[in-house]
Structure formats: C-alpha cells, structure tokens
Amino acid sequence: MGSAQCIEIIPVGAIDVVNPRARNRRIFKEIVTSVAELGLKRPITVKRKVCEGEPRYDLVCGQGRLEAYQALGQREIPAVVVDATNEDSAIMSLVENCARRQHRAIDLLHDIEGLRGRGYDFDDIARKTGLSLEYVKGVTSLLEGGG
Template sequence: MGSAQIVEIIPVSAIDVVNPRARNRRIFREIVTSVAELGLKRPITVRRKKSDGEPRYNLVCGQGRLEAYQTLGQREIPAVVVDASSEDSAIMSLVENCARRQHRTIDLLHDIEGLRTRGYDYDEIARKTGLTIEYVKGVTSLLEKGEHRLLRAVEAGQIPVTVAVLISQAEDAEVQSVLQQAYEEKLLRGQRLMAAKKLIEQRRRRGKGYKSGSRRVDGAPISSNALLRAYRADVDRKRVLIRKSNGTKARLLFILEALRKLLAEPEFVAVLEAEKLDTLPKNLALRLQGEA
C-alpha cells in the first residue's frame, strides 16, 4: 500500500460506496448537524478507480460524512486520495471503525487541553486532532474558563460548541438572548433547547464546574443530592474505565486476527525467519494457536 496521501476536492457524484452500511438515524442526524454547524472535521478517504472517462473513486472511510454532504446539498467534498488495493481498503475501513468506537468527544476535549498545556497553538492542535480551528478555539475557551458543565453538554451533543462559547461569554441577564438567537438560527430546538435551559439553570445555581466538594465536618448529615452526585460521579468513572477496557479488547482482537492472517502467509513467515523475528511471547503464541 502506498504511503503518499493528498487531499483533493472531488465531486460527490464521482464517489461510489462499495460496501454501504446501515446507519442509526439518530446518529446520522447528529453527523449532519455537526457538519452543518462546524464543517467537516476530517476529510473522507477514497481510492482512485481505473476509468477512461471522468475520474471516479471508491469510498474507503467516511460514509456518514459523505452522506451528510449529500443531504446538505454539497456538490464537492475534501478527500484523502490513497493508492490501495481492495483488501487494503477494507482493512483501513475496519481500523477506522474500531478507532471510532473508542474515541468520543470527551477524549478530544482532553487531547485539546493536554496539547494547549504543552504549548501548541490552535493551528497545530487542529492539525493533530483533525478538528477545525474554530472548534479548537471554542473548546479551549471553555476549558480556560472552567466551564465543565458546558463542556459536558457539548460532549453529550446537547448544545453546539459555538452556543456553549456564547453562553460562557454572556452575563446572566444576556443568556436568554443567546438561547433565543440559537433557536432562531435552528441550532437549538425541541429537547435540545429544553436541555440547554435546564443546564443554564444548574450552572447559575451550582457554578460552572463539577466541584469535588470540601470535606464535611464529622457528624454533619449528607444530603440526598450530595449522595446522588457522588453516585453519578462514580458511575461516570466506571463508564470511562469500561469504555477504555472495551476499546483495548477490540484493538487486541483486531491485532490478533491480523497476525493470524499474516502468519498464514509462507512468504511473510520466511521473511521473519530470515530476519530472526520468528519468535513470539508464549501467551500470544498460544492465542494464535487457539489454545488459550
């Protein structure tokens, strides 16, 4: 598989989806909303087809992004054009699907925070994360102001990052105007608008962040709300742990199957033996042999 990759603006109509996947309607609506509000965070990936006429491409990764562009009436889309065989394209698609299951917006928020701490500017962060500069600036602004409640809402898809930034910049008396503007621009409607109003009220009463809480005086009673918050915080921590565990398991299974397939190729094994790389850790070898 060639390593050269370039980004081109290509016609949407010139792309064929070889193995279309059924998509959850709610998730697809979220993709369309994200593309409409923030633009394309990451180009799709295609491979060029042999054609005597106009150039045509097979989609490798990014069916949801492509269909979102079609839904929004866009005629062209940024794409990374790769030289890959059909088999390599299938593997690339599988790798992206596995990776996408591990990374949610909250992971990107933490990545942005870490990169800013290490001194990277907006352009560099956008390049490394595949996000737009506007999104990075918005998230950074929320992080610097300690707006953890707004960040959690952005992560959950309750409000767009642009609206969250406007709320963080507004005085209490101006927040309703921000919501009205978001409603008129169709950024917040229905359940999302109700969730935003509830969030703003909680932010006003309890503050911007999720405080760990000061130590209580011995003998002081614990309120039901405090217990509920502690329980939810513990549940959130366990969910993160489970998500990371499932992600690690999925990656290991993928690597295991890839190794099993490679080791079934005599030419590959011959290369390993010639380079004295034909030994494996015992546990991994047992796994590959199906004995563990």
Template sequence: MTAPVIEIIPVASIDVVNPRARNRRVFKEIVTSVAELGLKRPITVRRKSEDGEPRYDLVCGQGRLEAYQTLGQREIPAIVVEASSEDSAIMSLVENCARRQHRAIDLLHDIEGLKSRGYDYDEIARKTGLTVEYVKGVISLLEHGEHRLLRAVEAGQVPVSIALMISQAEDTEVQAVLQQAYEEKLLRGQRLMAAKKLIEQRRRRGKGYRTGPRRVEGPTLSSNALLRAYREDVDRKKILIRKSNATKGRLTFVIEALRKLFAEHDFVALLEAERLDTLPKNLAQRMQS
C-alpha cells in the first residue's frame, strides 16, 4: 500500500460500497458543522482501476460525503489510497470501531484541553462551533469540578447561565436561582423538575461522579452486631404491627358508632340542617361496606 495522497475529486465519481443508516439529528449536525466550519478531515477513498474517467470507492467518511452532497458541493478533499477491496473493507471496519460514542463529559474536557494549550475563548468557540459564552461557562464549571451540572448542560436540561449561577450560589440561595430561572422562562415544566432533582443529588452526593468501587467506611460488622441489628429491626416491626392493629380497632369502633348514629333519623335531620351530613370518601365507603 502506497503513502496516501490528498486530492480534490468529484463527488459524483465516488461510490459508497457499504452504506450505513444514519441518525437524522446526527447527520443534521454534520451538515451544519461542514457548512459553518468547513471540512475538518478529508474523506478516504480507494482508486478503482477502470477505463475512462477515474472512479473511487469510499473507505471512510460517508457522513461527510453526504453532507457535501446535501450542500450542493461538486468536489471534496479526499485521501486517495491504493488498496485492494479487502484492504479497504478492513480500513473501514477499523474506522467504525474507533468511532466510539464519547461521553458528554469527555467532549467538554476537550474544551478544557484547548484552553490549557493556550487557546483563548474566541479561538475555542471558532474551532468548536460553540458560542463564547458557552465556552466560558463550560470552562468555569470544569475548573470547579461541576460534572453533574455539566452533564445537565450538555443534555439541554439546564442552560449554561443557570448552571453557572447554581455553582456560584450557596445552598440557601439555590432556590432563589431556580425562582429567577422560572420567572425568566428559562426553566419550566419537566426541565424545572429535572433541575430540582439535579440540585438535590448535587447536595447529597457532591459536584462530581465517583469512579471505581465504593469504599466501605467504618469498622466491619461482626456476627453479633449483625444479629443485634436484625433483632432491633424485628422489634421495630412488631411495634409497628401493634400500632396498626390498635388503629384498625379504633377505626372499626368509629365506623360502627357512626353507622348507628346515621340510623337515627332525628340525628341525620340535625346534621342536614347544619350542613354536616357529608363524610370523607374513604370513611363513607367503609360504612357502606
């Protein structure tokens, strides 16, 4: 196999040998990225030995090729390799295996990596296709270890501006932040409920996510301690059962007393005159049964 060469080749001369079905949302993002930022990486094709005009089989880059076709482009940069059909199939397989789905937090850490290499906010925004405000917010959240908030931002549950306000607020001020977001119509309905759940998890479990096996804090329980804990739990359940039976007995007494009282026509007439002849639904159903 010879060294690859980048050429500008006609889009119409490329054949997709093994087309893959593509998620529409993902494809739309590819088209938008190509339209706004250009092609970040050439596609890879292999030259076919045919008479007449040269033709190529696509090895890697179906999404980029289809994005160019959607945008009406007639030519595309391509790495042209001299390979057999078997070799190109293996290259395509390796490319697909390497294209794993990154977690949102990994992609956001890439922004932090660009910042650590000396790129300013404007350059990072231009390279990633994000807004400067979004980039600043992400870097600030990363610097403070706010991985839970970052996941919510990437999932579209919480705007980055609200995530920043939450990260900078004290526990007693978080509710005021949610109230402001609600009044400004930034968090409503399911998004507001998700934000409340996120804040509670952040308060109880911390800003980030633990990795690796959980550590067991405190001394190991002995068999005697475990048996004592079991007996204490049994005793608590016995007390709960006794209270339940006592409550059931009182409820039965009340129902029977009311049933006898409601059998008295004078008593019922007095209740109706005072508009006290209604009962809670559950109690009325028990009396009827």
C-alpha cells in the first residue's frame, strides 16, 4: 500500500461508491444530524481512478459520511486520497467495518467473502483485520454452506 496520502477537498459528484451498503434509516439520520451539527469528524477515504477528463475517485471508507454530505446539499467533501490497489482498498474497508461500533454482521461476512475470493488465506485475513483466526474460519465455513 502506498504511503502517500493527503487530505484534499474533492467534488462529491466525482466519487463512485464501489461496494454500496444498505444502511438503517435511524443510523443514517444520526450521521446526518452529527455532520450538520458538528461537521465531519474525520475525512472519508478515496483512491484516485485513472479516467479520461475529470478526476474520479472510488470510495474506500466513509459511505455514511459521504451520503450525509449529499443529503445536506454539500458539493465538496474533505477526503484522504490514498494510493492503493483494489485489494488494499477492500482490506481498508473491512478494517473500518470491524472498527465501527455498530457494524452489521452481514457487512463483515460480505467483506470476508470478498477477501477469500481474492485469494487471501485465513491467516492473512485474520492478521489484516484483527479478527481471530477461529472467527474468520467460522465465517468462511458458514458462507460455504457448512455449519
């Protein structure tokens, strides 16, 4: 993963949400209220895309914050721009989901399944996410239809 990162103010409309997540309405309202009253506590994370013309970005972390900005009619948002591969982006997103206080189990399952599909083994996933090896193996077993 590249170490070059800086905070830039980027257009909300230039950000693509690659792996959108469904969000509980009440939680989303809380995020919007918090952003409206307190501002953004921490910037979103994006990675620059190679495109013709206008700069474009893929969202790595911060879908709720991005959607709150959109709901509040903001046109620009502070973002940490990282130089990361698709695999690194997926891992960063999973780590943030693990750290979120009220993460949804289904999101963790989806992210672990995605990492397994990219060829990461149980040890890699456990080490990169801080989840226990047993947890990662158990989730994978469930996803593969075991018990």
